[in-house]
Amino acid sequence: MSYHGKCTDSPRYLSEYISSHYPNYEVIWLIDSKHKKEVPANMRARLLGSIGGFMALASANIIVDNVYCNKSFTWYNNDKYGSFLYKYHSVMMNKRKQVAYTTFHGVPLKKMGRDRNNNLVKAFSCPNTVMLLDNQHSIRVFDKLTFGKVSIRKCGSPRIEYLLKQSQCDSSEIKKQMGVPIGYNVLMYAPTFRNEGKSSEGEDIYRSGLEQLESFDLEQLFEAMKRKFGGDWVMILRFHQKVASMVDWNLLNDKYSGLIINGNKYDEMNDYLSVTDLLITDYSSCMFDFSTLKRPCFLYINDYDNYRDKERGLYFGIEELPFPSASRFDDLISLIQSFDETIYMDRLSSFHKALDYVIDYNASENIAKTIIGEGN
Numbered sequence: 001m002s003y004h005g006k007c008t009d010s011p012r013y014l015s016e017y018i019s020s021h022y023p024n025y026e027v028i029w030l031i032d033s034k035h036k037k038e039v040p041a042n043m044r045a046r047l048l049g050s051i052g053g054f055m056a057l058a059s060a061n062i063i064v065d066n067v068y069c070n071k072s073f074t075w076y077n078n079d080k081y082g083s084f085l086y087k088y089h090s091v092m093m094n095k096r097k098q099v100a101y102t103t104f105h106g107v108p109l110k111k112m113g114r115d116r117n118n119n120l121v122k123a124f125s126c127p128n129t130v131m132l133l134d135n136q137h138s139i140r141v142f143d144k145l146t147f148g149k150v151s152i153r154k155c156g157s158p159r160i161e162y163l164l165k166q167s168q169c170d171s172s173e174i175k176k177q178m179g180v181p182i183g184y185n186v187l188m189y190a191p192t193f194r195n196e197g198k199s200s201e202g203e204d205i206y207r208s209g210l211e212q213l214e215s216f217d218l219e220q221l222f223e224a225m226k227r228k229f230g231g232d233w234v235m236i237l238r239f240h241q242k243v244a245s246m247v248d249w250n251l252l253n254d255k256y257s258g259l260i261i262n263g264n265k266y267d268e269m270n271d272y273l274s275v276t277d278l279l280i281t282d283y284s285s286c287m288f289d290f291s292t293l294k295r296p297c298f299l300y301i302n303d304y305d306n307y308r309d310k311e312r313g314l315y316f317g318i319e320e321l322p323f324p325s326a327s328r329f330d331d332l333i334s335l336i337q338s339f340d341e342t343i344y345m346d347r348l349s350s351f352h353k354a355l356d357y358v359i360d361y362n363a364s365e366n367i368a369k370t371i372i373g374e375g376n
């Protein structure tokens with residue numbers, strides 16, 4: 001499973017390796033109906049929520065996903081029946097002999113679970129689960145979030161392995177599929193989701209990238225990048241998955257004709273990152289994945305104080321990150337014009353060292369050998 005119904009991220013790459021190298025193992029994907037065709041032909045697909053899906057989940061020897069394997073239970077302070085359900089879940093799941101492996105889906109910058117501002121989390125249960133994480137920062141965070149009840153191992157990340165290898169391949173074909181004009185450099189703008197605890201989708205979607213985009217002068221932005229880095233540029237606009245389905249792409253195309261490419265056309269974020277020459281984001285963990293490519297990344301954070309203090313909270317102060325940051329568009333242009341690659345690379349190297357990042361070009365193979373061995 002991946003993101004509760006997609007066929008992507010680290011579980012995708014692990015499944016492909018296992019299917020090709022361990023043919024005696026049957027690989028089944030629990031999938032949302034709209035993503036069923038994405039499951040490779042040599043694997044089976046079962047719909048999430050269907051009888052077949054429940055049977056596959058119940059009978060599997062090994063479960064792999066990038067969240068918590070549909071096995072987690074969080075008990076909140078204001079949950080009337082939380083105590084009973086928490087104890088029941090813990091007892092029943094501990095009786096199972098399945099082992100679940102979760103790769104999660106990125107290095108945490110935004111606070112989660114019990115660490116979030118104004119959280120009400122009292123306890124967490126996810127028995128027989130092993131987290132496979134690729135840096136010491138993530139290990140510290142998730143050990144706290146899971147109340148020290150989940151086994152954690154430090155190893156490489158299949159998603160990073162895929163990104164690094166994909167970035168070294170000829171990108172012309174994938175750019176063609178994405179609609180990137182031949183001969184153009186690629187800027188990707190990937191803002192994250194905001195809601196400040198409110199339920200209004202209209203406000204969420206506007207503050208989750210559209211408001212920031214309106215403050216951009218794209219012609220000025222492209223001109224600044226052309227002067228600094230050379231070449232002509234186009235922008236891939238990638239919204240958070242909670243926002244993408246609500247965006248009026250026709251309206252954006254009318255307003256920014258020819259300048260913006262829909263970055264939510266395909267689920268695989270790493271394909272977009274692999275062809276990106278320069279990334280602008282805010283609080284998205286994609287900055288950490290992209291940093292392994294050692295390409296320029298800038299942060300546009302026009303609501304930093306509010307996001308840090310009221311909305312979500314952050315595990316890092318912006319000043320601790322190696323990426324140049326700006327709260328106004330004019331300042332972003334200035335940062336691009338004064339960008340110093342040597343200084344940036346030094347900061348990036350120091351940051352990776354502080355994270356104790358494991359970058360493994362054979363992560364899928366090494367993890368597959370581990371979980372197949374333990375499954376036997």
